[in-house]
Structures are given as structure tokens and as C-alpha cells.
Amino acid sequence: MSGDPVITLEDVAVEFEKDQGFLESLFDDPETVGAVDDVSLEIPENDVVALVGESGCGKTTLGKTAIGVQRPTGGTVAYRGQDLWGTRDGDVSGEYEFAEMRRSLQVVHQDPGAALNPNQTVLDSLVAPLKRWETELSVADRRARVHSLLERVGMEPADDYAHRYPHQLSGGEKQRVALVRALLLNPDLILADEAVSALDVSLRVEMMDLMLDLQDEFGTSYLFISHNLSNARYLAEKADGRVGIMYLGELVELGPADEVLRDPKHPYTEVLKWATADLDPDPIVRNPPVRSIDIPDPVDPPSGCRFHTRCPKVVPPTDTDIGQETYNRVMDLRGAVDARTLDREALAATGDADARLAAAGLADLPAPHGDRIDDALSHVASGEWDAAAEALSESYESPCETTPPAVDGRSREHTVACHLYHDHADAPGAGTDLGVETGGTGDRPEGESHGD
Numbered sequence: 243m244s245g246d247p248v249i250t251l252e253d254v255a256v257e258f259e260k261d262q263g264f265l266e267s268l269f270d271d272p273e274t275v276g277a278v279d280d281v282s283l284e285i286p287e288n289d290v291v292a293l294v295g296e297s298g299c300g301k302t303t304l305g306k307t308a309i310g311v312q313r314p315t316g317g318t319v320a321y322r323g324q325d326l327w328g329t330r331d332g333d334v335s336g337e338y339e340f341a342e343m344r345r346s347l348q349v350v351h352q353d354p355g356a357a358l359n360p361n362q363t364v365l366d367s368l369v370a371p372l373k374r375w376e377t378e379l380s381v382a383d384r385r386a387r388v389h390s391l392l393e394r395v396g397m398e399p400a401d402d403y404a405h406r407y408p409h410q411l412s413g414g415e416k417q418r419v420a421l422v423r424a425l426l427l428n429p430d431l432i433l434a435d436e437a438v439s440a441l442d443v444s445l446r447v448e449m450m451d452l453m454l455d456l457q458d459e460f461g462t463s464y465l466f467i468s469h470n471l472s473n474a475r476y477l478a479e480k481a482d483g484r485v486g487i488m489y490l491g492e493l494v495e496l497g498p499a500d501e502v503l504r505d506p507k508h509p510y511t512e513v514l515k516w517a518t519a520d521l522d523p524d525p526i527v528r529n530p531p532v533r534s535i536d537i538p539d540p541v542d543p544p545s546g547c548r549f550h551t552r553c554p555k556v557v558p559p560t561d562t563d564i565g566q567e568t569y570n571r572v573m574d575l576r577g578a579v580d581a582r583t584l585d586r587e588a589l590a591a592t593g594d595a596d597a598r599l600a601a602a603g604l605a606d607l608p609a610p611h612g613d614r615i616d617d618a619l620s621h622v623a624s625g626e627w628d629a630a631a632e633a634l635s636e637s638y639e640s641p642c643e644t645t646p647p648a649v650d651g652r653s654r655e656h657t658v659a660c661h662l663y664h665d666h667a668d669a670p671g672a673g674t675d676l677g678v679e680t681g682g683t684g685d686r687p688e689g690e691s692h693g694d
């Protein structure tokens with residue numbers, strides 16, 4: 243179904259400087275937000291990729307980067323194999339001009355009203371891009387092209403709709419006009435950024451079906467962005483496309499829609515699935531499959547796998563013989579030590595190790611973990627937070643903290659950025675291959691226990 247790559251993102255990163263107050267800007271270095279981190283993704287002709295993730299995870303930034311609207315701070319973006327930003331910066335050695343690339347990469351936003359000029363009729367809004375790009379068309383040709391597309395999206399009689407102003411259209415009609423405007427230029431790729439989210443539920447499916455019909459007809463690819471996993475699944479599955487899951491700027495899972503949704507591999511995808519009521523989540527999992535509901539600050543994201551601070555399957559070090567549930571509590575304790583949120587005074591007032599461990603919720607630890615943890619708690623009681631953090635890190639550092647896994651966004655296979663599916667350097671007998679292995683079993687590395 244799909245063909246040559248239209249857009250190829252390689253190790254793309256986008257960092258923004260965070261807005262600071264006037265006084266802060268005088269005294270502090272600017273803080274940066276890593277909106278997108280090290281993402282590789284290939285979108286072939288006539289393909290659909292649906293990106294899903296919580297608000298602020300970088301979907302829009304990645305989408306804008308893919309269509310040449312946002313310049314990446316790292317990595318490369320290629321249009322049909324030609325460096326897009328190099329072309330923008332004046333490299334004329336390639337086949338395509340930058341303007342041609344941009345014409346071929348269109349967008350439909352969540353709020354079509356904002357994209358339409360309230361003082362222009364539908365016809366005037368729609369002929370404007372044709373006037374600019376298809377200069378050989380006569381006035382009658384342009385009008386005919388607009389009318390035929392309006393009819394194609396069900397806006398009939400086209401002449402009536404063509405002479406309306408945006409305020410005379412419903413939300414669904416405005417969205418159709420926005421889609422027509424994107425399609426008029428025969429683009430290779432349309433970024434549909436939350437393009438159906440503002441529509442009534444009943445209209446969403448209709449709009450997605452229309453997008454799919456037109457995709458077939460025009461041979462356009464879609465990069466569909468949604469915070470809603472069911473919408474993403476509907477569109478990607480029907481188009482035989484892929485679903486990509488983003489977390490804190492990273493693409494953590496990517497693969498055929500039905501596989502990713504039926505058999506999610508990344509623990510974060512499981513959380514999204516759990517949170518999407520109409521995806522029929524596992525009735526046995528009553529609580530969210532996550533250790534903490536708080537999303538870390540993107541200005542200071544966790545090291546390694548960014549999900550490790552919340553992940554209920556965070557991989558214990560190979561020489562640690564405690565089960566998953568206990569390890570999770572140790573990791574939570576480490577988080578509290580790092581954030582200095584443990585009750586130091588309560589610990590200081592506690593006379594003995596057993597009481598300190600009980601106060602930290604870790605009374606039942608097998609030897610030698612009790613002694614190790616209490617050593618760290620004693621440091622906290624004395625106000626030595628860094629020493630406590632160091633002691634805990636020495637014994638309980640997870641491979642998930644040290645090495646960022648990545649998905650292979652060029653593959654059409656199901657790939658996942660998770661150490662449960664990768665070899666990691668300190669796993670027994672493991673090589674140093676941290677590349678993606680597809681179709682992993684989810685088994686823990688040998689020698690590790692699974693739960694208490």
C-alpha cells in the first residue's frame with residue numbers, strides 16, 4: 243500500500259527556551275524544554291501514522307517538524323530523501339525547492355475556524371493557495387477545482403457553500419473546508435493535528451472516514467495527532483497504518499495499529515490503554531498500571547528511559563534479588579530522596595532501624611536490603627540527602643535509568659523503546675546491543691524475579 247518515503251526524521255530533537263520572568267532572566271541561565279528527543283520516523287507515500295500521547299508530550303512539535311514548520315535543534319528532516327532545512331538554508335543541489343516541499347506538506351488544525359479568515363468567503367479562502375501555487379489555472383478552472391472538492395466532501399450544492407462565510411458553517415463543515423484547502427494542492431503529507439477532537443463524537447467517525455476515502459483517492463499520507471487512543475486506532479487500523487506512542491518527547495512504541503492496541507509492549511502504552519474506557523481494558527487491572535500519576539517536569543526529564551520514574555515494570559539491577567513490587571517501593575523511596583520529600587524530622591525522631599524502615603514503608607525487606615536502606619535513611623535523618631541518594635543509587639540503580647532505549651521509526655514492524663525488550667549491558671550474558679528488537683517476549687532478563 244505505501245511506497246517511497248515522503249518524510250524521514252532522523253534522531254530529531256527540538257528544544258525550546260522556557261519563558262522566564264524578567265528577574266529570573268537577569269540572574270539565571272535560560273532553561274530549556276526538550277519537546278522532542280531523539281525521534282526517528284519514516285512516513286512513506288500513502289501511509290498513515292497516528293501519534294498519541296498526553297498533553298505536552300511533544301506531538302504537535304514533532305508534527306510541525308515533520309512538515310517543515312518547526313526547525314529541529316538536532317537531527318535531520320528529509321523530504322523524499324532531500325535535506326529539508328539544508329534546502330531552506332540555500333542548498334540548491336537537490337531536486338526540490340523548499341517552497342515545493344512546503345506546498346507538499348499541508349496541515350489541518352484542531353480549530354479550523356481560527357485558520358479561516360472570517361471576512362473571506364469559502365471560495366476566496368480556497369482559491370488563494372491555488373492562485374499562489376497553480377498560476378497557470380484560469381479563474382474558471384480554479385472555481386471548478388474548488389467546487390468539485392467541496393462536492394467531494396459532501397458540501398452540496400457547492401456554489402451555496404462556496405459563497406458562505408466561516409460563521410455560516412458548522413464545526414464539521416469548517417473542518418471539511420480546512421481539509422479541502424489542504425488537499426487542493428495535492429500534498430504528499432497532511433499533518434492532521436487533533437483534527438477531529440473538537441467535533442461532536444458522532445461527527446468524528448464521519449470525518450475520519452472522509453479523510454480515509456480521500457487518502458485513497460489522492461494518495462496522500464497522514465500524520466494524525468490525537469490525545470485519544472481510540473480515534474488514533476480507528477484511523478490507523480482502517481488505513482492499515484501505524485500507531486506511535488509518545489511520552490515526554492520520545493517515541494516509545496510504534497507499530498501496526500491493531501498490534502499495538504491488542505498487545506501493547508511499552509508499560510506506558512498499557513497506561514494509555516487503561517485510561518481509554520472504550521478500548522475494553524483488562525477488567526482485572528483496576529488501578530492505573532503506573533507507580534505515580536505525576537508527569538515529570540519536561541525541563542528536567544528523568545535520565546535513561548523517561549518513564550522509569552513511573553514505570554511499574556522498571557528493571558531491577560541484575561544482582562538484586564528482590565521482587566518487582568519491593569523494587570518499585572525502593573524506587574519510589576529513591577524518588578522521594580531525590581526530591582527531598584521524605585519526612586526528615588520523623589526519621590530523625592525514630593530511634594531504631596526497624597522503626598525507620600517502617601516509617602519509609604519498607605519494613606519487610608529481606609537481608610541485606612534492610613541494612614542498606616536503613617543506611618540511606620540514617621543519612622536522610624542527619625540531613626545528608628546527597629549521601630542517601632548516592633548510597634541508594636549504588637545498590638539499586640536500574641538499567642532503565644542509565645540507557646535511553648529507542649524505537650526504530652523506519653520499521654513497519656512493531657518496535658518498542660523499553661529495556662524489557664532489549665538487551666542491556668548489565669544483564670547477565672547480554673551483549674551491548676541496545677538496538678531495537680521487534681516482537682520481544684516481554685520476559686525479564688534471566689535471573690530476575692517477578693514479584694513478591
Ligand SMILES: Nc1ncnc2c1ncn2[C@@H]1O[C@H](COP(=O)(O)OP(=O)(O)OP(=O)(O)O)[C@@H](O)[C@H]1O
Nearest residue numbers: 258259275277296297298299300301302303304540
Ligand atoms: N514555542 C514554544 N516555546 C516554548 N515551549 C514550547 C513551545 N512549543 C511547545 N513547547 C513546550 O514543548 C512541550 C511539547 O509541546 P507540544 O505542544 O508539542 O505537546 P503536545 O503533545 O502537542 O501537547 P498538546 O496535546 O497539549 O497540544 C511542552 O512542554 C510545551 O510547553
